[in-house]
Every structure is written in C-alpha cells, then in structure tokens.
Amino acid sequence: MPSRSFAVRFGIAASAALLVAGAVSANAAEKTLIDKGEVLVRENCSRCHAIGKEGDSPHKEAPPFRTLAKNYPIEDLAESLAEGIVSGHPDMPIFVFGPHDVEAIIEYLQSIQAQ
Template sequence: MLGKAALGLKCGMGVAALCALSLALPGLLGPLAAEKDLTGRGRVLVEQNCGRCHAPGKEGDSPHAEARPFRTLSSKYPVEDLAESLAEGIVSGHPEMPIFVFEPQDVAAIIDYLESIQDVPAAAPGEAPAEAPAETPPQAE
C-alpha cells in the first residue's frame, strides 16, 4: 500500500502528464484543425458575399442565371488564379457584380474552400483544363 506522500506524488505525476497532453494535443492536431477552419471560413465568406448570385456549394443552381456555379470554376482556369483579384478587387464584365476586396487570410480561406468543391480537378500550371478552353479569371481593378 502506498503512503500518502507516494500517493500524492503518483497523482501529481498523472495530473502533470494530463496537463502536458492537453497542451500538446492542439499542436498535434493544429494543422488538421487549421485546414478545416480555413475551409469553413472560406465557405462562410463565399456564402455571405457571393451566394445571392452564385451557387456557392457542390450542388444546386446559381440564383442568378448568368452567374457561374463556383464548383465549375476549375473547368475554365486554375482557382488559385483568383487570389490576386480577390485581394485587389474583382472586376467582371457583369454590371451587377459588386467589387469585393478581401484580406490576405480571407483570400487564402476562399481559395481553399473553392478548391475543395470543384467538380473538375484544377489544371497544372501552364496547362488548360481538359474539359474546356482556358478563360481568363476576373481581373483585379
């Protein structure tokens, strides 16, 4: 049988190990959690800012008939090509489309989300997607 001092030491070591594990666990899961948070943040931004015209998810039609569903963007050009336009302000040929300017961390989240919902995998740099001729993404102002 353990004495009170030995029992206290054993319990103290267990508490210390539990504390160390609770501090280390977020670091071990951090990259996975950060990736999920980035995609989730991008989804929210796209739904809030673009969903009134574009279909922002993996299914459904765009509310505005002329607005491309976001899941089809990679059939025209690599999604990451939108990063500069998102940061500086997208200007499209469509007069009803507002100009959006996003912070760098939001641009990363939007690109991450858009890449996660594409119907067609993105083309390699310098290579046109297989399904359609390459188009130029909307330009920054």
C-alpha cells in the same frame, strides 16, 4: 533506473504522439480555414452564385463556384480577390478581401471543385 531501451521506446512513442497531434492540428487548421472561406462566400457571393457542391446559381448568368476550375486555376483568383474582382456583367459588385480571407476563400473553392 530505467533501462536505455525503455528510454528509447518512450522517446519514440512520445515523438510519434507529437507527430500525430501536429497532423491533427494541421487538419483542424485547414478545416477552420475552409469553414471561414465558406462563410465568406456565403455572405458575399451566394446571392448570385451556387457556392456548394450542388445546386443552381440564383442568378442564371453567375457560374456555380464548383465549376470555376474548368476555366482557370483556382489559385489564380487570389490576386483578383485581393485587388477587386471586376466581371463582365454590370450587376456584380466589386469585392476586395484581405490576405487571410483570400487564403480562406481559395481553400474553400478548391475543396468544392467538381471532378
């Protein structure tokens, strides 16, 4: 019969392994969400906006996405993304995204903001 201290050590080790696995899983889920956000902005926005951490916007009037936090909190864009972004310039189409896509876009935008 295993000693009680062995059982306690085994339980602690198993708990630690589960915590590490959970943290890795959470990081993978976040990475997946950021990747999805990047795909969404690449497909819908890169025609006019610089969508990465560097580079110029193809449309000179379109702000690079990495600078958006200078003007307002990125989280505040969630409502506009869900209801339809309307901008001051007439050539920007109106985009409407579902809740999961909005979350992915927000996560991506937060990941690229210039410091």
